[in-house]
Each structure stands twice: as C-alpha cells, then as structure tokens.
Amino acid sequence: MKGIIYGLVFFVSLFCSSFAVAIASKPIVVASTTQIADFARQVAGDRLIVKCVLAPGADPHTYQPTPDDVQMVLESDICLENGLHLEGKNWMSTLATDAGKPIITTTDGIKPLAISSEGEMVADPHAWFSPKNVAVYVNNIVKGFSQLDPDGKQNYEARATLFLQQLRVLDSWVRQQINRIPTQRRILVTTHDAFNYFCTEFKLNANNNFLSIAPVGWSTGAEVGGGMTPERRRKVVQSIKESGAPALFVETTINPKQIREIAKETGVKIGGELYSDSMGPEGSAGETYIGMMRENVLLMVNALK
Amino acid sequence: MRFLLVVTIWVVIVGGLWGYIADRDTRRQQITAATPMDLSVEGRFVIEVTPTFSTEKDPFALTTSDSSVPPLTVKLNGMYIDTHTQEVLRGQTLRYEDVSGVLSGHNEIYVSASPPLSENTLEHGVRVKLYEDSTLVVDQTVWADQGALVSGTISFNHSADEEGSHDH
Known part of the structure; x- marks a missing residue:
C-alpha cells in the first residue's frame, strides 16, 4: 500500500x-x-x-x-x-x-x-x-x-x-466623437504637453498649429506641480484665460491639487482626469490602450461640446 | 520488491498514456493528410469587383512580411485571385477573366479593401459579381462602416448538374 x-x-x-x-x-x-x-x-x-x-x-x-x-x-x-x-x-x-x-x-x-x-x-x-x-x-x-x-x-x-x-x-471612432465638438470649442488644455500627436491627428487647438496647449509656466518633469512661484502661477492663470478653453484637463500621472486651485482662480471648469503617460490600474476603464483612449475622448467631448 | 512494483505501475500508467496520445495524434494526421477529392468545376468563370470608394494604403496594416500590403485583395476558396497593389478608384470595376478554382458544392469569395480613413462617416462596400459562361450567378456587396476595413466572405453553392441553382 x-x-x-x-x-x-x-x-x-x-x-x-x-x-x-x-x-x-x-x-x-x-x-x-x-x-x-x-x-x-x-x-x-x-x-x-x-x-x-x-x-x-x-x-x-x-x-x-x-x-x-x-x-x-x-x-x-x-x-x-x-x-x-x-x-x-x-x-x-x-x-x-x-x-x-x-x-x-x-x-x-x-x-x-x-x-x-x-x-x-x-x-x-x-x-x-x-x-x-x-x-x-x-x-x-x-x-x-x-x-x-x-x-x-x-x-x-x-x-x-x-x-x-x-x-x-478606434481611430475612426475618435474622429466621429471629436466631430461632436464645435470647431471653435476644440481647445485642449492639459497640465503637460503630452497631447501633441492627439491634437495633430484629430485637429484640436487650431490656434496653436494643432499642438497641445499646457499653461505657460507649468510643466511636468522635476517639479510635477511643485516649485510653483507666484510669478509662474500668475503666468499660468493668464495663459489659461487667454487660451479661451471651455475646460481644463488634469492628468492621472500629475498631482492635480494645484491645477484645481488654479482652475478655480481662472473660472475655467475642470474637464476631468485624462490618462496620459500611464494607463489606468487593473480593473479600471483605462487599463487597456483602447479603454484609455475611449475614456479620454469621452471626457473631452463631454467637457468641450 | 516494493520499489519494482512502484516502477512497474508507473511505467504502465505513463506508457499507456503515451501510447494513447501517440495513437490519437497518428489518427488525426491520417485524417488531415487524406487527399481531397478534386471537385473543380469546368466552365468559364469571370469575377467582377467594384468598390464604392477609392482604395488607399492601410496605415494600420501589418508590415512585417516582405511584400507590401495591397489595398485590395480577392480570394476564391482561399486562393488569391488578385492582390491589387495599385489604387482602385471609386466605381472602377476590376474584371478577372477565366478564373479557376470554383468547386462543386460550397464556395467562398473573400474580399478585403482599405477605404480612406477620411471617409469614416460613410458606409463603404465592395460589390462582387461572379459570371459562369456570361450568366450572373453571384451578385453581392460586402459592407463596412465607421472606417473599418471592408472585409467579408461571400458564400455560394455550385451544383454541376443544376445550372443556376445558386445560393445568393
């Protein structure tokens, strides 16, 4: 046995x-x-x-x-x-x-x-x-x-x-969705200029040669929302006001606290958090590339149309 | 003694499993290796393909093979009739004469074409006609919308005995 x-x-x-x-x-x-x-x-x-x-x-x-x-x-x-x-x-x-x-x-x-x-x-x-x-x-x-x-x-x-x-x-769907936004309202302002290819491909920010708009004085990199001086903050506020953007978007990889305060100061609403340099966590709508793009576009359309 | 018993049982179980798998795979290979009957149908067949759009190079094509990706492909029963490397204009009819490979029974014409991405709000189609000795036996259109590739299979039956008894 x-x-x-x-x-x-x-x-x-x-x-x-x-x-x-x-x-x-x-x-x-x-x-x-x-x-x-x-x-x-x-x-x-x-x-x-x-x-x-x-x-x-x-x-x-x-x-x-x-x-x-x-x-x-x-x-x-x-x-x-x-x-x-x-x-x-x-x-x-x-x-x-x-x-x-x-x-x-x-x-x-x-x-x-x-x-x-x-x-x-x-x-x-x-x-x-x-x-x-x-x-x-x-x-x-x-x-x-x-x-x-x-x-x-x-x-x-x-x-x-x-x-x-x-x-x-997906490419075709994005074009259809962006087409729901009136052309003069297709202004995408984000907390760092990650969206140049997106704006070029889908024709946003015509006044900026179809390139991404990030508020002047604000950038990713070393400070990631930190190191903001009063002078830079003034420039950021002025830049957002001049852009004529209906909404301002924050990004999931960047601390949104300061930009929310700035948006409040400028009177421009926050359109939502976009996936940019990173996709979403497992189980989120943005955990895949197609999901990330889909959710970004829906946020943009809802905030800008 | 016990050790030998264990080894013997192990050899019987593993050997039996191996023998079963080997036998099963051999049978499968025999089935797949069976020579298919030649069901080719005699006759003069012509295929006409007409896109409702001007084809363009697909920016989403797989480019890993040596040959460039054609904007229009036509296959009959899995065999290439044409890989049209030049742009085909909207409404232009491509006519393939003396097509061989129509079988008695089930047949398939596969067509794939790349419409312009800029026309993504339009529905696009490719009309496919098959003539047998000047008689139209297939006339169907493959449709796609939202910028997708126009890609589809048209099935039809060909009966060598009954002329004109085709599924459309």
Missing part, C-alpha cells in the same frame, strides 16, 4: 514539476510603460510572459529604477522601450544594456513631432496618442517577438492583425 502511495506521489509531482517547467520556460518580456506592455500582451497572448517596469499612474519622465527592476530585466529575454527620451535619462535602455538584454525601441519608424523644450527643439515622445503611430509600435513588437521566438511568428502576426483592425476602428 505504501508503495502505491509513494508511486502516486511520484507520479503527481512529476506532472506538477513538468507544468512548472513549462511556465518557467516561457520567454519573459519587460516593457518600460503600461501602454507598451498592453501592446505587447495583445501580440504575445499567452505565449510570452509580459511584465512592466512602471506601475499604473507612474511617470516615465521622472522614474528612478529600483533594484527589483534590475532583477526583472536580468530575468528577461527581451526588453521594450518607447524611446524618444520618454524614459527620463533613458533608464530602460540603460537597464537592458547593463543586463546584456536585447531591447526594441518601439517608436522606430515613427516620424516624431518636434516640440520646444527649454529653448531647444526635441522629438515629442508621446507618440501613442495617434493610433496610426501605435500601428508602428505593434509592427516593431511583432518583428521583435518573431526574432525571439520564430515558431510563434504566425500567431504573433494573427493577433497583431486583429489588434491593428481594432486600432483602425
């Missing part, structure tokens, strides 16, 4: 260990931002394990990698970054290079918009706000995954084809 029990235990443990080996043997992908992780999951399905360095709500511009991030990248097989210096001080490529891991820059092939930053022209990294650009991200991810795992190429391409069609419908 004992022998049979030992045999059964041996048999079950053999199966469990082979199952654990199957999971452990899946290649691991580490993405820098929540958006890129979502694109990667849409392509990878269950064939790869996709992990993300940034938690929902974290700001990629100011993020400081932790020892856990270093360990995560060390255990990975491939890394994905946005590029165009979205990851402040290129922290993702530094992590990957230090760990000796291949890295895919998912914005490769995108024609970046040039924006002025501290007196010099730089490439705007927030390219995912145009679904057409996301098609480029997805194609780069498919190429990277197909090189990593050639046997999975057909499945990666099939999943990507479905996601690309969803992006096409």
Whole structure:
C-alpha cells in the first residue's frame, strides 16, 4: 500500500514539476510603460510572459529604477522601450544594456513631432496618442517577438492583425466623437504637453498649429506641480484665460491639487482626469490602450461640446 | 520488491498514456493528410469587383512580411485571385477573366479593401459579381462602416448538374 502511495506521489509531482517547467520556460518580456506592455500582451497572448517596469499612474519622465527592476530585466529575454527620451535619462535602455538584454525601441519608424523644450527643439515622445503611430509600435513588437521566438511568428502576426483592425476602428471612432465638438470649442488644455500627436491627428487647438496647449509656466518633469512661484502661477492663470478653453484637463500621472486651485482662480471648469503617460490600474476603464483612449475622448467631448 | 512494483505501475500508467496520445495524434494526421477529392468545376468563370470608394494604403496594416500590403485583395476558396497593389478608384470595376478554382458544392469569395480613413462617416462596400459562361450567378456587396476595413466572405453553392441553382 505504501508503495502505491509513494508511486502516486511520484507520479503527481512529476506532472506538477513538468507544468512548472513549462511556465518557467516561457520567454519573459519587460516593457518600460503600461501602454507598451498592453501592446505587447495583445501580440504575445499567452505565449510570452509580459511584465512592466512602471506601475499604473507612474511617470516615465521622472522614474528612478529600483533594484527589483534590475532583477526583472536580468530575468528577461527581451526588453521594450518607447524611446524618444520618454524614459527620463533613458533608464530602460540603460537597464537592458547593463543586463546584456536585447531591447526594441518601439517608436522606430515613427516620424516624431518636434516640440520646444527649454529653448531647444526635441522629438515629442508621446507618440501613442495617434493610433496610426501605435500601428508602428505593434509592427516593431511583432518583428521583435518573431526574432525571439520564430515558431510563434504566425500567431504573433494573427493577433497583431486583429489588434491593428481594432486600432483602425478606434481611430475612426475618435474622429466621429471629436466631430461632436464645435470647431471653435476644440481647445485642449492639459497640465503637460503630452497631447501633441492627439491634437495633430484629430485637429484640436487650431490656434496653436494643432499642438497641445499646457499653461505657460507649468510643466511636468522635476517639479510635477511643485516649485510653483507666484510669478509662474500668475503666468499660468493668464495663459489659461487667454487660451479661451471651455475646460481644463488634469492628468492621472500629475498631482492635480494645484491645477484645481488654479482652475478655480481662472473660472475655467475642470474637464476631468485624462490618462496620459500611464494607463489606468487593473480593473479600471483605462487599463487597456483602447479603454484609455475611449475614456479620454469621452471626457473631452463631454467637457468641450 | 516494493520499489519494482512502484516502477512497474508507473511505467504502465505513463506508457499507456503515451501510447494513447501517440495513437490519437497518428489518427488525426491520417485524417488531415487524406487527399481531397478534386471537385473543380469546368466552365468559364469571370469575377467582377467594384468598390464604392477609392482604395488607399492601410496605415494600420501589418508590415512585417516582405511584400507590401495591397489595398485590395480577392480570394476564391482561399486562393488569391488578385492582390491589387495599385489604387482602385471609386466605381472602377476590376474584371478577372477565366478564373479557376470554383468547386462543386460550397464556395467562398473573400474580399478585403482599405477605404480612406477620411471617409469614416460613410458606409463603404465592395460589390462582387461572379459570371459562369456570361450568366450572373453571384451578385453581392460586402459592407463596412465607421472606417473599418471592408472585409467579408461571400458564400455560394455550385451544383454541376443544376445550372443556376445558386445560393445568393
């Protein structure tokens, strides 16, 4: 009897260990931002394990990698970054290079918009706000995954084809929704200028060459709402009043307290919190890229129409 | 002795499972490897395709393959009739003569075309006609709206005996 029990235990443990080996043997992908992780999951399905360095709500511009991030990248097989210096001080490529891991820059092939930053022209990294650009991200991810795992190429391409069609419908839906806003009211003022690609693609802020409008004197980066002097605050208030915007939008990655006070001072209503550099937490409407875009657009339309 | 008993039971269970799986897979392969009957139908078939829009390059296409993505694709029973790489104008009819591959029984014509994103408020369609010896046997339109790709399958039955008994 004992022998049979030992045999059964041996048999079950053999199966469990082979199952654990199957999971452990899946290649691991580490993405820098929540958006890129979502694109990667849409392509990878269950064939790869996709992990993300940034938690929902974290700001990629100011993020400081932790020892856990270093360990995560060390255990990975491939890394994905946005590029165009979205990851402040290129922290993702530094992590990957230090760990000796291949890295895919998912914005490769995108024609970046040039924006002025501290007196010099730089490439705007927030390219995912145009679904057409996301098609480029997805194609780069498919190429990277197909090189990593050639046997999975057909499945990666099939999943990507479905996601690309969803992006096409999303693009069209956004145009229809924005069309509900009278043209003279299509003024998008946000707490940092992350929406250039969105404004260019969907024709908002005509008076600003279809580029994002952030109040003068307000920016993301080191201060993230802090370091506001009375002079800068005066400029911000004046800038909002001059923009003629029906509403002012805050962003989920930026502390909204100060901008709410400023909005009160200017008499402009707060349109709501937009997802910008990060998607929403698990279970929220903005936990996927399509959900994030959908919720942003609905907030804009409701506040501006 | 007990150890040998355990090993024997283990070998019987695992061996039996392995044998069952191997046998099942072999049977499946035999089924899929069975040579299909040649059901091709004799006759002169012509397909006409007419989009209600001017096609344009799809900015949301998968670009990982070597060849560029055509703005219009037509397939008959899974075989390419055309991957039209040039832009097709609104109302322009593409005519494919002497099409082979129509089968006796169930058939499918697949069509996919990329309409302009700027016309996303319009419904777009691609009209597909199939002629057999100058007789119209299929005339259907695949529709799409909200900027989606016009993509669909038109099914029809062809009976070699009964001329004109087609499902539309």
